[in-house]
Amino acid sequence: xxxxxxxxxxxxxxxxxxxxxxxxxxxxxxxxxxxxxxxxxxxxxxxxxxxxxxxxxxxxxxxxxxxxxxxxxxxxxxxxxxxxxxxxxxxxxxxxxxxxxxxxxxxxxxxxxxxxxxxxxxxxxxxxxxxxxxxxxxxxxxxxxxxxxxxxxxxxxxxxxxxxxxxxxxxxxxxxxxxxxxxxxxxxxxxxxxxxxxxxxxxxxxxxxxxxxxxxxxxxxxxxxxxxxxxxxxxxxxxxxxxxxxxxxxxxxxxxxxxxxxxxxxxxxxxxxxxxxxxxxxxxxxxxxxxxxxxxxxxxxxxxxxxxxxxxxxxxxxxxxxxxxxxxxxxxxxxxxxxxxxxxxxxxxxxxxxxxxxxxxxxxxxxxxxxxxxxxxxxxxxxxxxxxxxxxxxxxxxxxxxxxxxxxxxxxxxxxxxxxxxxxxxxxxxxxxxxxxxxxxxxxxxxxxxxxxxxxxxxxxxxxxxx
Amino acid sequence: xxxxxxxxxxxxxxxxxxxxxxxxxxxxxxxxxxxxxxxxxxxxxxxxxxxxxxxxxxxxxxxxxxxxxxxxxxxxxxxxxxxxxxxxxxxxxxxxxxxxxxxxxxxxxxxxxxxxxx
Numbered sequence: 013x014x015x016x017x018x019x020x021x022x023x024x025x026x027x028x029x030x031x032x033x034x035x036x037x038x039x040x041x042x043x044x045x046x047x048x049x050x051x052x053x054x055x056x057x058x059x060x061x062x063x064x065x066x067x068x069x070x071x072x073x074x075x076x077x078x079x080x081x082x083x084x085x086x087x088x089x090x091x092x093x094x095x096x097x098x099x100x101x102x103x104x105x106x107x108x109x110x111x112x113x114x115x116x117x118x119x120x121x122x123x124x125x126x127x128x129x130x131x132x133x134x135x136x137x138x139x140x141x142x143x144x145x146x147x148x149x150x151x152x153x154x155x156x157x158x159x160x161x162x163x164x165x166x167x168x169x170x171x172x173x174x175x176x177x178x179x180x181x182x183x184x185x186x187x188x189x190x191x192x193x194x195x196x197x198x199x200x201x202x203x204x205x206x207x208x209x210x211x212x213x214x215x216x217x218x219x220x221x222x223x224x225x226x227x228x229x230x231x232x233x234x235x236x237x238x239x240x241x242x243x244x245x246x247x248x249x250x251x252x253x254x255x256x257x258x259x260x261x262x263x264x265x266x267x268x269x270x271x272x273x274x275x276x277x278x279x280x281x282x283x284x285x286x287x288x289x290x291x292x293x294x295x296x297x298x299x300x301x302x303x304x305x306x307x308x309x310x311x312x313x314x315x316x317x318x319x320x321x322x323x324x325x326x327x328x329x330x331x332x333x334x335x336x337x338x339x340x341x342x343x344x345x346x347x348x349x350x351x352x353x354x355x356x357x358x359x360x361x362x363x364x365x366x367x368x369x370x371x372x373x374x375x376x377x378x379x380x381x382x383x384x385x386x387x388x389x390x391x392x393x394x395x396x397x398x399x400x401x402x403x404x405x406x407x408x409x410x411x412x413x414x415x416x417x418x419x420x421x422x423x424x425x426x427x428x429x430x431x432x433x434x435x436x437x438x439x440x441x442x443x444x445x446x447x448x449x450x451x452x453x454x455x456x457x458x459x460x461x462x463x464x465x466x467x468x469x470x471x472x473x474x475x476x477x478x479x
Numbered sequence: 480x481x482x483x484x485x486x487x488x489x490x491x492x493x494x495x496x497x498x499x500x501x502x503x504x505x506x507x508x509x510x511x512x513x514x515x516x517x518x519x520x521x522x523x524x525x526x527x528x529x530x531x532x533x534x535x536x537x538x539x540x541x542x543x544x545x546x547x548x549x550x551x552x553x554x555x556x557x558x559x560x561x562x563x564x565x566x567x568x569x570x571x572x573x574x575x576x577x578x579x580x581x582x583x584x585x586x587x588x589x590x591x592x593x594x595x596x597x
Binding site: 236238239242243246274277278281282284288289291292293296299300322323326327330331332334336337340411412413416417 | 559
């Protein structure tokens with residue numbers, strides 16, 4: 013096994029731990045909605061929510077980085093360039109994440125000062141990590157890009173998937189720099205901030221997961237490289253074609269010109285179209301293999317990725333994307349419903365598929381099956397469906413009574429919190445959050461148990477598939 | 480737009496995309512298994528999607544531009560599954576043929592013929 017693949021496994025392991033932290037703080041956040049005085053002045057809702065959302069970003073990012081470190085040496089049949097630095101930065105990254113989490117738990121917030129921005133909380137939603145940690149993320153991303161690009165240069169060759177990945181790494185790094193500016197004009201600040209949040213998620217991450225899933229298909233079911241690459245080009249063109257200007261749906265209510273209504277609405281309406289294409293491709297691949305693969309969990313999580321992406325991003329997104337609806341729905345639990353489902357479908361399932369694939373190869377198993385993965389698959393997906401459904405009901409109730417009938421007043425907001433449908437939905441979200449957490453526990457158990465009976469065996473050499 | 484119309488329109492839009500997704504899924508299953516029920520199911524799903532789109536266009540207070548977009552999307556959802564299916568089938572067939580020595584020999588002869596003509 014290559015050193016970078018061992019590093020990939022470490023990143024994937026760290027991503028599973030962060031996944032757990034995200035779930036723990038998500039469940040904690042859900043308690044505040046059903047018990048409003050919960051931990052008041054000890055550990056407030058905003059701190060729990062920050063760790064929940066930033067935990068989401070970090071677990072997925074670590075999962076992506078781990079996946080790429082796992083696949084790149086197989087792709088180029090050589091060790092990753094600068095692997096020593098990458099290994100060092102893995103520990104720096106983990107230490108930085110741990111320090112940031114501890115600061116957010118024990119210090120929580122500071123005054124409106126440079127000190128707070130540098131050492132406690134940067135104050136920008138979704139990228140709250142203090143400035144020193146944000147600089148650390150840039151360094152890690154820079155070294156990661158150097159590892160991938162440098163390896164391709166040293167190898168003197170590239171492949172279609174790797175070329176797409178390299179092209180994607182540049183905007184991935186550059187867009188993160190949007191976390192730094194300190195603009196005092198709220199509209200201007202949000203305008204650029206959405207470049208980071210939306211374009212990372214609906215452009216660069218989509219391409220990144222596309223590359224990762226392409227490699228997964230090649231190594232999991234021996235899919236033809238030419239077929240996978242041809243499809244990747246089509247998907248990347250469609251996703252970027254609709255996703256980049258789909259950015260406009262975040263510009264409806266932040267003080268930008270009116271033409272963003274048309275741009276955002278039109279391109280957002282097109283966004284489900286390539287996702288339907290992905291569903292067709294998934295069914296084609298699954299059907300042509302009669303739902304059989306040696307690594308069944310990886311195969312099923314890959315399928316779940318296509319369906320979850322279509323439902324979460326396509327169906328739940330389209331419901332609320334046109335400006336006339338979005339005027340009432342944005343910022344309600346409706347948005348949270350779409351966010352939970354879309355992130356899970358588009359990225360979470362994909363990272364779990366790679367986890368199973370990497371563990372199968374690294375532990376020298378000839379395929380993976382059993383009961384534990386089925387339980388975790390069922391509980392995690394049932395949990396997310398339940399949470400997304402409960403949040404959808406709460407969000408529609410909120411958009412209807414608080415926004416449309418109540419006119420978004422403070423009084424309407426407060427009276428909304430006591431409405432039966434809202435309260436019941438929050439309870440349902442909490443219960444399904446626990447179901448999701450139990451699915452996570454089962455997932456961890458299964459991942460630890462993979463290949464246990466064959467632990468003594470020497471890991472099999474990893475074949476370079478599809479070349 | 481009234482509060483009630485807002486909720487109704489949003490749910491219709493969600494149902495529109497969801498039924499289009501069911502159509503895509505059933506269409507693929509029909510092409511895989513050739514079942515008559517699947518074929519009918521796929522047509523019914525698409526019909527449901529088109530009917531929902533018609534309701535959105537006729538009865539909801541969305542602006543005219545968005546209604547045109549919904550109508551255009553209806554056509555898009557109709558053609559995406561067969562188009563994608565055909566593309567995938569052709570891609571896989573071409574891939575299989577390129578691994579077939581007989582095909583490769585034929586392709587070489589064809590290329591040589593082309594070069595001679597050039």
